[in-house]
Amino acid sequence: MSESETPAPRPVPRPVPRPAAPSPAVLAARPADAAPLIPVAPPVVEHDEAQVAEALAFGAVAEDGTVTVTDGTQVREIGKAEAPSDHEAALRPFAHAYLDLVAFLDQTESRLAAPTHTQAELNRLLEQLRKNLKEPQVVGDIPALRKRAGELREKAKELIQGLEAERTKAREEATARRAAFVESIEELVSQDPSRISWKSAGETMRQMVPTWKAMQKEDVSLDRPTEDALWKRLSAARGTFDRVRRQFFSQLDEQHAEAERVKEELIARAESLQDSTDWGPTVREFRSLMDSWRQAPRGNRKKDDQQWARFKAAQDTFFAARNADLQASDAEQRENLQAKEQLLTEAEALLPVQDHKQAAEALRRIQDRWEEAGKVPRADMRRIEDRLHAVERAVKKAEDDEWRRTDPRTKARVEGASSQLQAAIASYEEDLAKAEATGDPQKIEKARAALEARKEWLAVIERSARDLG
Numbered sequence: 001m002s003e004s005e006t007p008a009p010r011p012v013p014r015p016v017p018r019p020a021a022p023s024p025a026v027l028a029a030r031p032a033d034a035a036p037l038i039p040v041a042p043p044v045v046e047h048d049e050a051q052v053a054e055a056l057a058f059g060a061v062a063e064d065g066t067v068t069v070t071d072g073t074q075v076r077e078i079g080k081a082e083a084p085s086d087h088e089a090a091l092r093p094f095a096h097a098y099l100d101l102v103a104f105l106d107q108t109e110s111r112l113a114a115p116t117h118t119q120a121e122l123n124r125l126l127e128q129l130r131k132n133l134k135e136p137q138v139v140g141d142i143p144a145l146r147k148r149a150g151e152l153r154e155k156a157k158e159l160i161q162g163l164e165a166e167r168t169k170a171r172e173e174a175t176a177r178r179a180a181f182v183e184s185i186e187e188l189v190s191q192d193p194s195r196i197s198w199k200s201a202g203e204t205m206r207q208m209v210p211t212w213k214a215m216q217k218e219d220v221s222l223d224r225p226t227e228d229a230l231w232k233r234l235s236a237a238r239g240t241f242d243r244v245r246r247q248f249f250s251q252l253d254e255q256h257a258e259a260e261r262v263k264e265e266l267i268a269r270a271e272s273l274q275d276s277t278d279w280g281p282t283v284r285e286f287r288s289l290m291d292s293w294r295q296a297p298r299g300n301r302k303k304d305d306q307q308w309a310r311f312k313a314a315q316d317t318f319f320a321a322r323n324a325d326l327q328a329s330d331a332e333q334r335e336n337l338q339a340k341e342q343l344l345t346e347a348e349a350l351l352p353v354q355d356h357k358q359a360a361e362a363l364r365r366i367q368d369r370w371e372e373a374g375k376v377p378r379a380d381m382r383r384i385e386d387r388l389h390a391v392e393r394a395v396k397k398a399e400d401d402e403w404r405r406t407d408p409r410t411k412a413r414v415e416g417a418s419s420q421l422q423a424a425i426a427s428y429e430e431d432l433a434k435a436e437a438t439g440d441p442q443k444i445e446k447a448r449a450a451l452e453a454r455k456e457w458l459a460v461i462e463r464s465a466r467d468l469g
Contacts, residue, residue, distance in 0.1 A: 047099050055095035059139030061087045071142045078137040091139050098140030105148055112155050119163050122156045129153050174220035182230050185237045193248040205241055259299030263307045266293055270314035279322050337376040340384050343369055347391040353398035363395050421458040
């Protein structure tokens, strides 16, 4: 390490009484414009003599009392001595002032090592370092002081940069929070008006300005352009919200008026039908009215409820009368069912049919009484109708069988078929005899099968002939 890089001397800490003000010699030796912003460091009452001796080596006193100091490569005049004949006594105040600067640097280093700082404090330390080390009127190793002061300045600048980085980060995070709030308002405003909960949205918009002011007060301050731009977006969103809300409720009023008109027409139609006794068509008409009601636009809830109550009252009036009529009709139909079940007992007694003419005549009388008996419950209709149809089919079959049996054309067809089959059988008997004469088993089997088939057909026709009498 070169002489110019020799570390600045540091005084050995020692307990001392309360610091006193700088000596008159020290104050006299300093130019007025060299005074620091705040005291450099409380001067010590006693100085380490070894450090004083080291510092004295850098000073000199001329015969006229001029005090100079070797400051690197130059010799600089720093004051006048009161007793130039005693060089050490003349230089000692300047050496003490040098050690005061060393103490100041020690104190600055301690401050910079503290866990927390403010930028104002660090800026004051930088200013003190600048002023106290510009051209110090002291005797000692001034280049070493400047080197150490430069290191402390860099440390202070690093701390300032760290604070600025933290402040920048905090400002960015605060900007992001404000921007997120603005975006939430813009998103609310951009929704489909029909899907907005206007009560909740209105409360959000009422709290928008107080929330923004609270963020300004409690959060990190933003730069003016950023804050102004965000506020303009908020203000624009609020204006859009007010405009959309006015339009929405204006259209909603029109929709409610249209809904009221449509439903009044449906109510009038329902009230005109409520006393109708034409049950079937009126039921269908009420179903159509109900479909129209469901498709009608929505109106004001209170008005809708009132109109629905009127519509339903008309509907209930009609269906209450219809149900009462159905109950009376059900009792009558149950009596009709008993009557028809008795007629079924009579009809089923005709089976099996012995005399088709008597059976047909009796069935016609039963059918006449059946029609006179009237309607039966829907649940029983299919059951009893099926039973009567079974009797009707049996009587009809007996009539058809008798007709076929007595029809002359049928007899002629049967007799002709019988004659043809008898002739065919004689021919097939000859074929069988010829096949047996050949001794060929296949021919014999084929001829026999053909002969047997014709004989079976003849048997069937002969039975039909006997049935026909």
